[in-house]
Amino acid sequence: MKIKEIISHLEAMAPLAYAEDFDNVGLLAGNAEAEATGVLVCHDALETVIDEAIAKKCNMVVCFHPILFSGLKKITGKTYVEWSVIKAIKNDIAIYAVHTALDNHKEGVNKIMCNALGLNNTKVLVPKDNFITKLVTYTIPENAVKLRNALFDAGAGQIGNYENCSFNSQGIGTYQGNAGSDPVMGNVGEFVEAKEVKIEVTFEKHLEGKILKALFQNHIYEEVAYELYGLKNSHQNIGLGMTGEFEVPMDEMQFLGLVRDKMQTGGIRHTAFTGKKIKKVAVLGGSGAFAIKNAIASGADAYLTADLKYHNFYEAEGKLLLADIGHYESERYTKNYIVDYLTKKMPNFAIILSEENTNPVKYF
CATH class of the missing domain: 3.40.1390.30 (NIF3 (NGG1p interacting factor 3)-like)
Incomplete structure (x- = not known):
């Protein structure tokens, strides 16, 4: 299994688009194309955790807090962050952080x-806020169900505890193709009036590429008419x-x-x-x-x-x-949640819970 396959599971668990703008989530160090030998899940990817990963033959560390947060201008081993990064790089260990991507998830x-x-x-x-996009498109009635279902399958139409949500209205569309056109209905140069269905759906903005791919692949028209709007509605989930x-x-x-x-x-x-x-x-x-x-x-x-x-x-x-x-x-149970999630997704792969307590605060 390659590290990138594990990353795909992590991004399904905590989509990077969910993270706050100030955060630094995702793959922080390492090669996603490398073969994975094991995953060590921790709270903070400190040097002691990297040592633990080496001892347990894990070449990927999944941490909650990003060890690289505000960036590094020098890597000289003078700070705890630099020590950890240097040791990880020297030992070909990838570091992946979830942080606010999992904070913002309804199951996180x-x-x-x-x-x-x-x-x-x-x-x-x-x-x-500002996380919902609305798609409006138009097609003939014969194409409406297929197109709408494809948009649903791509992730559109999720509103709270409801799915497959859309608004559909009927009207008359007009067009006239020029010499370079290849119209589905009518002929080149002919003014066409046709019954059309207007389909409106909302989706989480990070799904835009997937939604548009479904739109273009399942729409019957040569030229697809569509509109995208960013909504101010808050995302309740x-x-x-x-x-x-x-x-x-x-x-x-x-x-x-x-x-x-x-x-x-x-x-x-x-x-x-x-x-x-x-x-x-x-x-x-x-x-x-x-x-x-x-x-x-x-x-x-x-x-x-x-x-x-x-x-x-x-x-x-x-x-x-x-x-x-x-x-x-x-946040103490977060790493346990990540271990349980990855173990269910990859039951035959080594997913290990770190034994290191990285809490820097002690109580007297």
Whole structure:
């Protein structure tokens, strides 16, 4: 198996287009055409993890956090990032990062947190904007069903929990082919009026190439008339953070105890108790101070995230219980999810969970 085949599974799990613009995801080092000997899945691709990959004969490391984030101008071995990259390159080890591509996935980091805590009725907390494109095209009635189904098969027409969604209307199309034309209906130079079906579908913008290929391959016309529009609608199934609900509400102390045990945190920093029962919870793995207002707007009784600064705690304004459970802790089960996913896709290939604890924060 080549590394590029493993990458195809990873990109199906966490499409690179889902990642935030500031992020650096995908293949960070290595040759995608190389034969893979094994995959080591970790949280951070530190030098100790590269050593572990060498010892376990894995020439691909799949990490959550990208070891290369803001770029390198020099590679001299003076920083922990440079040490890791140098050792990986010397030993022909590929490094692939998923990070916010998996953060934004509806089954990704935040759903994993919700599952660990036993939360139900999950919804995305901060839906992704400017991610939906609309296609409008026109064809004759005899071609409409075939064309529409091909667009569905390519990924168009997915809206929330519904698929194969489209809008179809009928009208009259006109055309007149010149001397170089080869019209499907009518003759060269003839003015034609024909019944047409207008088909409208939406799709995630990264699927545009696939959608247009399906359009051109299945459309009956010599010249395909189509329009593409970028929509401002938020994508309800892609985005950062998530909300969920407990079946049975609990008091705040009981809730924090559950969080401590399930997320295995060494300590929780939190705001003063509000006195409310905890029923609805918002979560956002990693640094989530920016979404405090979203958590409040969602009606959550508590918000779990990490990397909160002193003044961030004031932003709760007594409206919810705000808790910082630690960056690593909030994402701790992500690597297990990746291992399980790849193992199901490649049951006869070596997918290994790293034994290295790369959390740089220690508790006394």
